[in-house]
Amino acid sequence: MRKLIAHTEIEVNEEGYLTDFSQWTKEIGECIADENGVCLTDRHWEVISYIHEKHNKDEPLSIRGIKKSGVIDVKEFYSLFPGGPLKKATMIAGIPKPKSCI
Amino acid sequence: MMANHLVKKLPKKEWDITIVDQYKTHYYQPGFLFLPFDIYTTKQVKKNGEKFIPKRVRYVQEKIDLIQHEDNKVILEKGKELPYDVLIVATGTKIAPEEIEGMKGPKWYKNIFDFYTYEGAKALRNKLREWKGGKLVVHITEMPIKCPVAPLEFAFLADSFFKNKGMRDKVDITFVTPLSGAFTKPKATEALHYLLEEKGIKEVTDFNIERVDYENNKIIDYGDTEVEYDLLVTVPTNIGDAVIERSAMGDDLNFVPTNKGTLQTLQHENIFAIGDATNLPASKAGSVAHFEAEILTENILRYINNEPLKEDFDGHANCFIETGNGKALLIDFNYTHEPVEGTFPFPGVGPLQLLKESRSNHMGKMAFRWVYWNMLIKGVHIPFVSATMSEKGKHLETLNQ
Numbered sequence: 001m002r003k004l005i006a007h008t009e010i011e012v013n014e015e016g017y018l019t020d021f022s023q024w025t026k027e028i029g030e031c032i033a034d035e036n037g038v039c040l041t042d043r044h045w046e047v048i049s050y051i052h053e054k055h056n057k058d059e060p061l062s063i064r065g066i067k068k069s070g071v072i073d074v075k076e077f078y079s080l081f082p083g084g085p086l087k088k089a090t091m092i093a094g095i096p097k098p099k100s101c102i
Numbered sequence: 103m104m105a106n107h108l109v110k111k112l113p114k115k116e117w118d119i120t121i122v123d124q125y126k127t128h129y130y131q132p133g134f135l136f137l138p139f140d141i142y143t144t145k146q147v148k149k150n151g152e153k154f155i156p157k158r159v160r161y162v163q164e165k166i167d168l169i170q171h172e173d174n175k176v177i178l179e180k181g182k183e184l185p186y187d188v189l190i191v192a193t194g195t196k197i198a199p200e201e202i203e204g205m206k207g208p209k210w211y212k213n214i215f216d217f218y219t220y221e222g223a224k225a226l227r228n229k230l231r232e233w234k235g236g237k238l239v240v241h242i243t244e245m246p247i248k249c250p251v252a253p254l255e256f257a258f259l260a261d262s263f264f265k266n267k268g269m270r271d272k273v274d275i276t277f278v279t280p281l282s283g284a285f286t287k288p289k290a291t292e293a294l295h296y297l298l299e300e301k302g303i304k305e306v307t308d309f310n311i312e313r314v315d316y317e318n319n320k321i322i323d324y325g326d327t328e329v330e331y332d333l334l335v336t337v338p339t340n341i342g343d344a345v346i347e348r349s350a351m352g353d354d355l356n357f358v359p360t361n362k363g364t365l366q367t368l369q370h371e372n373i374f375a376i377g378d379a380t381n382l383p384a385s386k387a388g389s390v391a392h393f394e395a396e397i398l399t400e401n402i403l404r405y406i407n408n409e410p411l412k413e414d415f416d417g418h419a420n421c422f423i424e425t426g427n428g429k430a431l432l433i434d435f436n437y438t439h440e441p442v443e444g445t446f447p448f449p450g451v452g453p454l455q456l457l458k459e460s461r462s463n464h465m466g467k468m469a470f471r472w473v474y475w476n477m478l479i480k481g482v483h484i485p486f487v488s489a490t491m492s493e494k495g496k497h498l499e500t501l502n503q
Contacts, residue, residue, distance in 0.1 A: 062245075063310045063324070064244060064354060064355070074324045075324060083308070087282070
């Protein structure tokens with residue numbers, strides 16, 4: 001479905017995740033963060049760029065991966081993106097929600 | 103399974119097949135789900151592995167120290183070297199409760215149990231025989247895990263078990279998962295959520311465990327959510343075998359990076375991987391390994407004949423899900439299709455119903471133990487069930503809603 005965000009029309013799925021990463025911009029990321037009650041700081045952006053890096057390399061994201069990332073520990077990750085940190089951070093970063101296979 | 107397939111296909115004079123297995127006993131692992139509830143006996147879940155080794159196949163019962171993949175040889179624990187032309191890695195996955203602080207501590211097998219090992223399932227059976235009730239927490243540590251629906255089946259069977267014992271009112275069952283729903287696929291969650299409500303099973307989702315506070319009987323997640331228990335049945339982190347780590351062949355969890363269509367490992371052309379040992383985004387389940395075996399056999403023959411490999415494996419899985427009270431569900435899915443409703447294996451006829459509870463599905467699950475010992479291990483094709491997923495007889499339009 002389409003959604004108007006940061007004066008731009010983008011494609012999102014029913015949960016609000018961008019379906020086309022090429023439509024993502026920093027402004028869109030900020031607006032999604034805002035909708036989720038997260039105010040982005042430099043620290044958040046460091047984490048988002050780590051997430052983009054993993055996504056570009058086609059490497060799956062997980063809490064275990066975060067633990068070993070050297071970028072952030074899991075406690076801080078939770079405090080930056082309260083609730084479901086992986087779900088929120090990936091939505092803000094404009095990439096699909098991490099899949100867990102059955 | 104692979105030896106049974108290949109021994110029939112490879113020319114006797116040109117090929118020697120060796121199986122290296124460190125364990126004497128071959129366990130029927132799906133049976134571990136039933137052992138704690140006294141549905142299966144210990145005898146029903148194990149057999150001597152040697153019985154299943156085909157003639158003409160050398161069977162080496164020893165631990166592997168190292169796979170020296172650069173030199174195409176396997177080094178056994180006692181130092182003997184086994185050179186190979188083609189290697190198939192089938193080292194599986196096992197639990198690693200030591201990954202979580204406090205899990206494998208003084209309360210392990212006292213009021214914290216796993217049921218993914220023979221020892222754990224048996225210890226839990228003894229505990230359940232005398233347990234007087236309280237808070238039962240069924241918990242998944244992190245994904246991926248072997249047989250991802252087993253923890254939920256455990257919760258369903260526990261509900262039946264305590265009902266039959268006349269003590270369901272004394273037991274509070276909570277299902278705790280790191281995922282956003284009890285079922286790992288959204289469509290299945292939608293279709294099957296009623297089961298949890300019907301059985302009065304509480305659900306805690308998005309719970310990423312940090313530690314077990316075994317002194318105060320609670321599990322705590324990174325977001326400081328706490329869940330109290332009297333009896334904790336957990337599925338610890340699943341990791342690949344340590345030999346994969348020692349041989350520098352695995353990812354973070356010791357799973358072997360593998361091409362998801364051909365089953366060739368990404369590291370070496372002459373090494374292939376099958377089953378739980380791979381990092382494929384498919385279920386770690388027996389049915390998956392069975393379907394993989396048919397495709398892998400063909401690809402190994404192609405590799406030997408210098409032909410291009412087929413990218414045929416589609417992640418096909420087929421699982422019965424026990425829902426308690428003598429009923430079960432059946433799901434059939436692959437990398438791209440979630441489980442949907444329909445009939446199986448004959449389109450429109452069944453007799454098995456997909457994604458719906460029925461007694462015939464339960465009978466199917468029970469009959470599976472026979473199929474396992476007599477067909478799967480021996481590499482016999484199951485009639486009417488193809489290695490890749492069939493879209494016939496399925497209500498696939500529901501996917502697009």
